[in-house]
Amino acid sequence: MKWLLRIVLIFLSVGSIGLLIIYFINERLQSQAAGKIQSSITEIPTENPPRIAIVFGARVWENGEPSHALYDRVITAVELYRAGRVKKILMSGDNRNENYDEPTAMRATAVKLGVPASDVALDFAGRRTYDTCFRAKEIFEVQKAIVVTQEFHQARAIYLCNNLGVDSIGITANRRRYEGESYWAFREFFSRAGAWFEINFLPFEAIGGQTQPINQ
Secondary structure, eight states, X not given: OHHHHHHHHHHHHHHHHHHHHHHHHHHHHHHHHGGGEESSGGGSOOOSSOXXXXXXXXXXXXXXXXXXXXXXXXXXXXXXXXTTSEEEEEEEOBOSBTTBOHHHHHHHHHHHTTOOGGGEEEETBOOSHHHHHHHHHHTSOOOEEEEEEOHHHHHHHHHHHHHTTOEEEEEEOOOSOOTTHHHHHXXXXXXXXXXXXXXXXXXXXXXXXXXXXXXX
16 A cells, blocks of 8 residues: 555645646746736827737637627727727637638627728637737738737737737736636636747647738
């Protein structure tokens, strides 16, 4: 039985060290992003030329309508556009099969809210946050951006975009309570650590393609 106890203790020790490392990575990412995240459009500076808004995809319902979280991201970007804080919006999301299309739903919502379709660019290969940030720089040649997503996701999005070459600040898109928020926060705890490892040790092979510059 002693050998079994030793194995259990080893696993517990390794697990505890792993969780401690993940905790410190989370603290580092959140502290780095803290001064770059705003909750009000009035706190976003007016720049010339304006930044590009990057809207991260989220769930789309079977009827093609955006989920509450996604709708709130889109309307936040629309308000940035109306306020002159951005002149173009990059909608980036998942479209891995013909029956599921986040970017098109996002653009349709923005157009309904008054944004000209010509000022909305679509990225159909934004399956992950890393993909979205990588492609914003390499495919769409975005230099400076405002990342639009909920608060739980902001630190990772800003960290990835800045480290992949897009000078980024963020605005939170929280407008209500969302179903599954506790799960999102739990998952994000580990996702932030994954993002840190991808930047520093294990680069993710993002989806490439031909450049489609967004004039900035």
